[in-house]
Amino acid sequence: MTDVTIKRLNASQSDFDSALAKLLAWDDSVDHQVNESVRHILHEVKTRGDQAVLEFTEKFDRLAVGSVAELEMGKDRLQKSLDAIPQDQREALEKAAERIRDYHERQDQKSWQYQDRDGTILGQKVTPLDRAGLYVPGGKAAYPSSVLMNAIPAKVAGVSEVIMVVPTPDGVVNDMVLAAAAIAGVDRVFTVGGAQAVGALAYGTETIPSVDKIVGPGNIFVATAKREVFGVVGIDMIAGPSEILVISDGKTDPDWIAMDLFSQAEHDEQAQSILISPDSEFLDAVEASINKLLPTMERADIIRTSMADRAALIQVADLKEAADVSNRIAPEHLELSVEDPQAMLDDIRHAGAIFMGRYTAEALGDYCAGPNHVLPTSGTARFSSPLGVYDFQKRSSIIGFSADGADRMGRVASVLARGEGLTAHARSAEYRIKD
The missing domain is CATH 3.40.50.1980 (Nitrogenase molybdenum iron protein domain)
Structure with missing residues (x-):
């Protein structure tokens, strides 16, 4: 079985922005x-x-x-x-x-x-x-x-x-x-x-x-x-293919990282697995682990297609740049496989779920960590959140004016309503203004 070749990107390349956009593009148009x-x-x-x-x-x-x-x-x-x-x-x-x-x-x-x-x-x-x-x-x-x-x-x-x-x-x-x-x-x-x-x-x-x-x-x-x-x-949401992005400082076992990438790639051929690291030799080691471990996987064909078509290994200058690239991707699952994940947390703005440290496999979040595994995909973590209790609750505003309050704010409402040409609004408020 031939080795799978993973796309390589480098954040220092002049065409990195367009290459990243091409990598992330996913056609969700419905037949x-x-x-x-x-x-x-x-x-x-x-x-x-x-x-x-x-x-x-x-x-x-x-x-x-x-x-x-x-x-x-x-x-x-x-x-x-x-x-x-x-x-x-x-x-x-x-x-x-x-x-x-x-x-x-x-x-x-x-x-x-x-x-x-x-x-x-x-x-x-x-x-x-x-x-x-x-x-x-x-x-x-x-x-x-x-x-x-x-x-x-x-x-x-x-x-x-x-x-x-x-x-x-x-x-x-x-x-x-x-x-x-x-x-x-x-x-x-x-x-x-x-x-x-x-x-x-x-x-x-x-x-x-x-x-x-x-x-x-x-x-x-x-x-x-x-x-x-x-x-x-x-x-809840219109979910796209599953995604994982791993940021590593290069000190985690490459086999662990490879398997973490597989954990999303095995969902389907359109799933996306991305590794970002400042260490080019570590990217090489993880690619070697991917090809070593792939034949052992039950869903090897699905993983192979996913990794060949949509995966990427991205080299950056440092962990700060890794966080910047991650924020542009806004991944569904983000693993911070680094020595001090807490120190990176402030730099992370967009992610569905953030998995802290080398021992925190994304798979634990899928089953039993506690937080919800229904997460925003396809960059929607920029503006949406995991499924939660708040999704099953709605909020009604409560407004109850006293006589003094109706007098004071009625004068404000009257000016604004007449400014908008809505006379009934104005008069409704004015009826409650004291002489």
């Missing part, structure tokens, strides 16, 4: 046929409800049943899966859930109020969503960790009802996914997938209730459907 297909499915579900869900479930998942009610799994069925999985899997799920819950409980926001000098009450009321929908991939791509990461923050936020949809092609059920749902406190589970599941959650059917927000990963049809229903419901 026209996918768009048309998704819009058709969503329209059918919106207008025909349960019947459309049944037809699409038979067509795409080869699962024929008489009613959508038959596609619902009760809590007893979830408990059965929890009891059926091996003890070590159960303990791992429970330990991960405990850490995820503990971390997210610290994000819980409370309502607040204050009173200004003339007795006016101002504040913010924080309220959980009534109902959240959780999409979980089924079939070969079954991720119980995603169930924990999406459902637990919703329950911590106080969401009354979490509805999970998960496809079961040919009726094949993944017990770990259902066990995770039991541990996370998911309220209802429907074995429905694809765009039809997104449509059912967004619009509601006779059996599947509509939700306020849809979260969770899925294939191109699911992602396109989420994009289409946004506005009818909230969504």
